[in-house]
Amino acid sequence: MNSRRIMAAFPPGKDELVTLANWRQHPFNEWAFRNVRELLPTANIARSREPAALSFAPRFLDDASFANPRGEAITVAAALRSSHTDGIVVLHRGQVVSEWYAHGMTPDTLHLIFSVSKSVAGTLGGILADHGKLDPDAPVVSYIPEMEGSVYGSGCTVRHLLDMSVGIRFEEDYLDPDGDIMKYRRSTGWEAPDPSVPPTNLRDYLRTLRPNGNPHGHTFHYVSTNTDVLGWVYERACGISYAKILSQYLWQPMGAEHDACITVDSRGAARVAGGISATLRDLARFGEMMRNHGVSNGRQVVPNWWIDDIRHGGNAEAWSRGDLTQVFPNGNYRSKWYTIERGETPFAAVGIHGQWIYIDPASEMVIARVSSQPLPMDLDFDHMWLRGYRAIAARLCGKA
Incomplete structure (x- = not known):
């Protein structure tokens, strides 16, 4: 199918219509990931009245070379076009050195970032803790008593939510049509209603989750649901909606130029994850603020100590027992951020279908990339782009 025909006619033909039944499938996702507000209810995340200025110092990076999944040399330009990338921005020492868009993306276009949203939530936790609104070591039920009796009840703390170390019975299999993810997505409104299944909502669904014995x-x-519970904790701690918390404490202070948005369920619960x-x-x-120890737009937005804890904290033994070692064999995880390789400086926010914020303090580089990859998880593309990010860093630092 020609992706340019999707949603192009008024009205679109049956085979060119994006719906809740196909919006995450390729090629429909090329349009859907840029137009979430036309598919799902959302809450607005208000921008700053004083956007952080961006300066531009273009560098030619297109011919930087690295290995593709078959071990053959590929350039940045070719990788962008062959990996369903919708856009990329590269910063070096705070300046935009490269910017590229495809598939209808522009500098003003919103794009769904999937689980990069989790890293936003983890960063927000440090701000709330610094403001005295949140205790990361407190039990979840001290904020949400309704969670007593669920996996998030006895013994589960906010820190366990932040670090994905909840002993929960849940399999995050994105391709299982009858698995936990389908039930979860249905509760968030991300799936078309199934007449054979009683309707539910996110917060009621979260209360049904049970332990796995660990x-x-x-x-x-x-497990994505941990981050939705975390957002609910923030709402109880602050007394306002997640979208307003995010705007007030992070999006506006860091100098965001555009409003963002977040999907909500039938009762207004945000899909924080x-x-x-x-x-x-x-x-x-956002990535540049993290590289600069939480400073953006001339102010300390995220506390320095929280950034240090993200980069140097975490439980390596818990990671080694976990379910993503095939992605980052020697990685780590802290407050919703990934350490790529223990002992090295890069850390990242990662979302399915190819969403990335890659930060390398040693190279003074930040890369933000959004995509519409056909598969939710594609390790060949992920590992290819890790090599690509390193090749770009080497070029910017004069090493290649």
Whole structure:
């Protein structure tokens, strides 16, 4: 199918219509990931009245070379076109050195960032802790008593939510049509209603989740619902909606140029784990703030100590027992951020279908990339782009 025909007619033909039944499938996702507001209810995340300025110092990076999944040399330009990338922004020492868009993306276009949303939530936790609004070591039920009796009840702390170390019975299999993910997505409104299944909502669904027998804190177990519970904790701590918390404490202070948005369910509960849409330049601003120890737009937005804890904290043993070692064999995880390789400086926010913020303090580089990859998880593309990010860093630092 020609992706340019999708949603192009008024009205679109049956085979060219994006719906809740096909919006995450390729090629429909090329349009859908840029137009979430036309598919799902959303809450607005208000921008700053004083956007952080971006300066531009273009560098030619197109011919930087690295290995593709078959071990053959590929350039940045060719990789962008062959990996379903919708846009990329590269910053070096705070300046935009490269910017590229495809598939209808522009600097003003919002794009769904999936689980990069989790890293936004983890960063927000440090701000709230610094403001005295949040205790990361407190039990979840001290904020949400309704969670007593669920996996998030006895012994589960906010820190366990932040570090994905909840002992929960849940399999994050994106391709299982009858698995936990389908039930979860249905509760968030991300799936078309099934007449054979009673309707539900996100917060009621979260209360049904049960333990798997592992003690909290023992094993890194990647489960999106942990981050939705975290957002609910923030709402109870602050007394306002997640979208307003995010705007007030992070999006506006860091100098976001554009409004963002987040999907909400039938009762207004935000999909904290994966529902944010934002512009690529604002994602780059967010990454640059993290590289600069929480400073953006002339102010300390995220406490320095929280950034240090993200980069140097975490439980390597819990990670090694976890379910993403095939992605980062020697990685780590802290407050919703990935350490790529223990002992090295890069850290990252990662979302399915190819969403990335890659930060390398040693190279003074930030890369924000959004995509519409056909598969939710494609390790060949992920590992190819890790090599690509390193090749770009080498070029910027004069090493290649």
